[in-house]
Amino acid sequence: EVQVVESGGGLVQPGGSLRLSCAGSGFTFSDHYMDWVRQAPGKGPEWVSRSRNKANGYTTEYAPSVKGRFTISRDDSKDSLYLQMNSLKTEDTAVYYCVRSCSGTSCSDGYYYYMDVWGKGTTVTVSS
Amino acid sequence: DIQMTQSPSAMSASVGDRVTITCRASPGINNHLVWFQQKPGEAPKRLIYTISSLQTGVPSRFSGSGSGTEFTLTINSLQPEDFATYYCLQHSSYPLTFGGGTKVEIK
Numbered sequence: 001e002v003q004v005v006e007s008g009g010g011l012v013q014p015g016g017s018l019r020l021s022c023a024g025s026g027f028t029f030s031d032h033y034m035d036w037v038r039q040a041p042g043k044g045p046e047w048v049s050r051s052r053n054k055a056n057g058y059t060t061e062y063a064p065s066v067k068g069r070f071t072i073s074r075d076d077s078k079d080s081l082y083l084q085m086n087s088l089k090t091e092d093t094a095v096y097y098c099v100r101s102c103s104g105t106s107c108s109d110g111y112y113y114y115m116d117v118w119g120k121g122t123t124v125t126v127s128s
Numbered sequence: 129d130i131q132m133t134q135s136p137s138a139m140s141a142s143v144g145d146r147v148t149i150t151c152r153a154s155p156g157i158n159n160h161l162v163w164f165q166q167k168p169g170e171a172p173k174r175l176i177y178t179i180s181s182l183q184t185g186v187p188s189r190f191s192g193s194g195s196g197t198e199f200t201l202t203i204n205s206l207q208p209e210d211f212a213t214y215y216c217l218q219h220s221s222y223p224l225t226f227g228g229g230t231k232v233e234i235k
Contacts, residue, residue, distance in 0.1 A: 035224075037172075044215055044226050044227070044228055044229045045164075045166075045172055045215060045217075045226050046226065047217075047223060047224035047225070047226070050222075050224075061222045061223075062223075063223045064129075064223060097171055097172075111177055111178050111181075112177070112181075114162060114174075114177050114178075114219065115162060115164075115174055115177075115217065115219075116174050116177070116183065118171040118172060118173070118174075119171065120171060121171055
């Protein structure tokens with residue numbers, strides 16, 4: 001079964017740090033771009049960050065709201081994706097989802113997989 | 129950033145109705161549009177990608193259409209399990225952006 005499972009959420013004070021993890025299984029993790037998407041309570045989803053695959057040099061993208069504070073990384077030998085979150089703010093409170101995305105040397109070659117597999121999410125609460 | 133304007137934000141419908149949800153993109157996004165369904169307490173579920181390609185396992189009563197700046201999700205013959213919130217997503221440029229959502233409620 002193809003799945004991704006997040007972990008690492010919790011309660012943290014403003015200004016603190018947290019590291020989220022995502023374990024993929026049932027697919028060739030290294031082939032895929034991987035995303036983090038979050039959803040604040042009662043709000044719609046917000047894309048957070050992307051890690052491209054090995055074929056694209058593991059390059060990364062960030063939403064303006066987290067750029068400079070969050071760092072996405074991956075370890076394909078462990079089929080794992082990470083999100084290091086620093087300088088956390090109350091507005092970062094949300095459920096964080098790990099999402100499988102496109103594959104191949106060009107994302108346009110793998111739109112079949114575009115954001116097709118989501119984990120159940122891990123909850124991050126930033127509060128004093 | 130590309131703005132995705134979704135309408136309506138909420139609607140009431142009955143089982144068997146035909147439902148249409150619209151997303152407008154500014155500026156245009158070619159074919160880089162995905163539709164998701166979300167039920168309370170669950171992760172979003174992909175329904176349609178590249179405007180009109182149906183996700184495997186999604187019932188054929190769901191369909192997508194449009195081009196450039198205006199896109200539509202249509203649900204033919206609404207079923208009880210379709211009452212949920214629907215979101216569009218553009219992936220033409222970064223940051224990727226979602227529409228504001230459409231909550232489909234039972235009339």
